[in-house]
Amino acid sequence: MNTTDDQENVVDTIVRRAEERFQAHRNQILRATDRLFAWLMAGQWIFGILVALTFSPYAWEGKTQSIHMHVWIAIFLGAAISSLPIALALLRPGWIVTRHVVAAGQMLWSALLIHLTGGRIETHFHVFGSLGFLAAYRDWPVLVTATAVVATDHLIRGLVWPESVYGIVNPEWWRFLEHAFWVVFAISILMVMCVRSLKEMRLIAERGAELEALSESEWRKTSVLERDKMEAAVS
Amino acid sequence: MSGATLARVGGSHDRAAARPRLSNGMASVAAALWLASLAVGFGVLWRYKSTPGGQGRPPVQWPAQSAIFRNPNGATLLMFVHPRCPCTHASISELARLLARVPTRLQTHVVVAEPAGVPVGWTDTELVQRAHAIPGVDVVRDEAGREAARFHAIGSGLAVLYDASGRRLFSGGITASRGHEGDSFGRERLLAALSGKPADRDESPVFGCALSSGPAAAANRGT
Numbered sequence: 001m002n003t004t005d006d007q008e009n010v011v012d013t014i015v016r017r018a019e020e021r022f023q024a025h026r027n028q029i030l031r032a033t034d035r036l037f038a039w040l041m042a043g044q045w046i047f048g049i050l051v052a053l054t055f056s057p058y059a060w061e062g063k064t065q066s067i068h069m070h071v072w073i074a075i076f077l078g079a080a081i082s083s084l085p086i087a088l089a090l091l092r093p094g095w096i097v098t099r100h101v102v103a104a105g106q107m108l109w110s111a112l113l114i115h116l117t118g119g120r121i122e123t124h125f126h127v128f129g130s131l132g133f134l135a136a137y138r139d140w141p142v143l144v145t146a147t148a149v150v151a152t153d154h155l156i157r158g159l160v161w162p163e164s165v166y167g168i169v170n171p172e173w174w175r176f177l178e179h180a181f182w183v184v185f186a187i188s189i190l191m192v193m194c195v196r197s198l199k200e201m202r203l204i205a206e207r208g209a210e211l212e213a214l215s216e217s218e219w220r221k222t223s224v225l226e227r228d229k230m231e232a233a234v235s
Numbered sequence: 236m237s238g239a240t241l242a243r244v245g246g247s248h249d250r251a252a253a254r255p256r257l258s259n260g261m262a263s264v265a266a267a268l269w270l271a272s273l274a275v276g277f278g279v280l281w282r283y284k285s286t287p288g289g290q291g292r293p294p295v296q297w298p299a300q301s302a303i304f305r306n307p308n309g310a311t312l313l314m315f316v317h318p319r320c321p322c323t324h325a326s327i328s329e330l331a332r333l334l335a336r337v338p339t340r341l342q343t344h345v346v347v348a349e350p351a352g353v354p355v356g357w358t359d360t361e362l363v364q365r366a367h368a369i370p371g372v373d374v375v376r377d378e379a380g381r382e383a384a385r386f387h388a389i390g391s392g393l394a395v396l397y398d399a400s401g402r403r404l405f406s407g408g409i410t411a412s413r414g415h416e417g418d419s420f421g422r423e424r425l426l427a428a429l430s431g432k433p434a435d436r437d438e439s440p441v442f443g444c445a446l447s448s449g450p451a452a453a454a455n456r457g458t
Contacts, residue, residue, distance in 0.1 A: 056321035056414065060391075062380075062448035063350040063357075068321060069283050070414075077276035084269040091257035101266070108273065115280060118325045119415040161285055161412075 010217075014209045022205035026138070026198075031093040033136045037102045038089035040133070041082035044109050048074040051116045070116055081108045099137050100145045106130045107149040128186050138198055140191040147187055151180040284412040287440030291387035297401035298385040303375060306342035310398050310429060315346045315383055316366065317391035318358040320444035322414035326392035327362060329409045329422055331369045337429055343372045348391070348446040351379040380447045391443030394421075396428055404428040407439030414442065 052074035058065040085105040088098040110127045117123040127150065134142050257265075297305050305311045314330055316323045327345075334343060345366040349358050358376060366374050377383055386395060396405040405428040411419035421439030428434060 055324075058319070058321075059444055060317050060319050061445040062317075062348070063353050064448045065319075070321070073276070073280050073283075077273075077280060080269070080272040080276050083272075084265055087265065088257070088262065092255055092262065095255070097262065097266075101269075108277075111277075112280075115284065115415070118322075119417050121416070157281070161281060 010213060014206070014213050017212060018202070018206040018209035021208050022202050025201055025205060027094050029136075029138060030099065034089040034093040034098055034102065036136070037106070037133070038086045041085050041089075041102075041105060041109075044113075045074075045078045045082045048078040048109070048112060048116055051113065055117065073112070074116060077112060078109075081105050081112060099139060099142050103134050103142045103146040104149045106134060107146050107153070110150075111153055127183065131183070131186050131190060135190040135194060138194045138201075140194040143187040143191055143194070147180065147183045150183050151177075154179050284415060284442075286413070287408070287442055288390040288445065289441075291389040291393070293386045293388065293393075293395045293403060293406045295403050297397050297403075301382060301385050303344055303346070303382060304342070304373075305397065305401060306399065308399055309339065309342060310396055310404070311342040311344070312425075313344050313346055313386065313395045313397075315348065315377075315386070315388040315391065315393045315395075315446060316362065317348050317444045317446050318360045318363050320362070320391040322410075322443045323391045324362060324365070325410045325414045325416045326394075326408065326443065327365050327369070328416050329419070330366075330372075330394070333409065333422055333425065334369060334371060336426065340371060341429070343369075345369075345372055345374045346377045346382050346388075347374060348380060348383060349376045349378050350447055383446050388446060390441035391446055393441045393443070394425060396425060403437075405437050408441035408443070409439070410442055412442055 049071070052068065052070040056068040056070040059068045060066075082105065085098075085102045088095065088101055092098050107127070107130065110124075110130055113126050114120070114123045131143060131146060134146055297311075303313065314326065316326065330343075330345075334341065345363075347358050347363055347366070363374060366372055375382075383389075388395075390408070392408045392410065394405070394407065394409050395403065398404055405425050407421050407424070409419055409422040409425055411417055411421075419439070424434040424436060424439055428437065
């Protein structure tokens with residue numbers, strides 16, 4: 001009876017400890033990824049300003065030049081986009097809201113960079129690169145938020161200013177779904193990878209907890225033997 | 236990772252969760268301000284990108300005073316550009332794409348604005364080099380904006396198509412918004428005019444810098 005209770009206690013301890021190890025590991029990853037994105041947000045802001053200064057520094061009227069609107073947009077809108085993700089990453093790292101704000105901010109950066117580079121098709125790769133970065137959270141709902149931001153951007157602009165998205169004035173209402181489809185295509189595998197990664201983390205945590213329990217058991221045995229030897233020597 | 240390390244990480248997390256450096260209330264206020272600033276910022280950007288400049292109205296018949304060669308056996312396409320306008324890079328890209336889709340050789344001139352009093356080499360820009368690099372395109376300098384005045388061109392990126400008899404078939408920009416590459420109804424209308432197909436209109440808005448300063452440029456503010 002006592003042996004059975006001991007075994008149940010050991011199993012409970014291992015399960016509890018495995019959960020603690022898993023949560024600690026996951027939290028560490030979430031915090032580290034938040035910090036990474038804080039740097040990325042700051043870097044993208046500087047990059048956006050450099051892009052504007054390089055490609056569209058001035059607007060012209062004949063031979064008269066003035067600072068181009070893109071420069072102001074890069075400075076102020078870029079700062080606005082990065083501000084909350086950086087603040088949350090520094091002040092509330094690991095918080096669930098933080099990574100969803102980061103995901104939204106990252107997609108907005110894609111939109112801004114596409115505008116700053118004149119709609120170059122190559123800049124659209126930023127969307128897909130960002131989705132890969134966001135997968136570093138190993139939290140698939142973050143990818144859903146990112147996709148929702150892209151779809152919402154296309155939906156709103158498709159309704160208000162359709163030619164900016166599709167190049168024609170009267171696109172079919174479902175055209176935004178076609179664009180969002182490619183994002184969904186990209187995230188589908190990333191989401192599977194996130195789930196698998198979490199499963200592996202759980203497995204690692206369980207094995208770690210088992211090793212800890214085994215190690216503790218060995219230590220106890222050794223301690224008892226040592227104590228017996230000392231008591232025998234004294235007597 | 237050792238148990239001690241895990242305990243330390245877990246412990247600091249617990250403490251952080253207990254005393255967040257930014258309360259939920261403050262975070263909500265910050266999020267509301269963030270969303271408002273984004274709405275304003277993107278609103279300004281979209282408004283800027285979608286507001287056309289003044290495009291003028293090129294004459295219905297090819298002006299007799301023009302020194303630019305007009306093809307008497309086919310259509311002639313003109314594009315007026317400001318050599319330093321960043322928005323016009325998109326127009327040049329679209330011009331290159333359009334010419335690649337035109338089955339027959341089209342007499343095409345890119346007319347580069349050269350305002351009076353600018354230093355030598357002022358028009359030697361990457362934009363003009365890109366125009367030179369498009370096969371079949373003739374680049375001409377428009378000294379003191381004489382040709383722009385003859386064709387009533389105000390905004391950079393204005394494309395004007397005339398047929399063999401010198402009749403205007405199309406005038407307007409071939410980008411969907413300011414400095415933005417991609418499909419546009421201007422390009423589609425120009426292609427329709429080139430192929431003799433019916434189009435809903437024979438013009439489109441022009442998104443680009445003012446070719447010259449002065450009263451005409453006033454209609455083109457915001458570039």
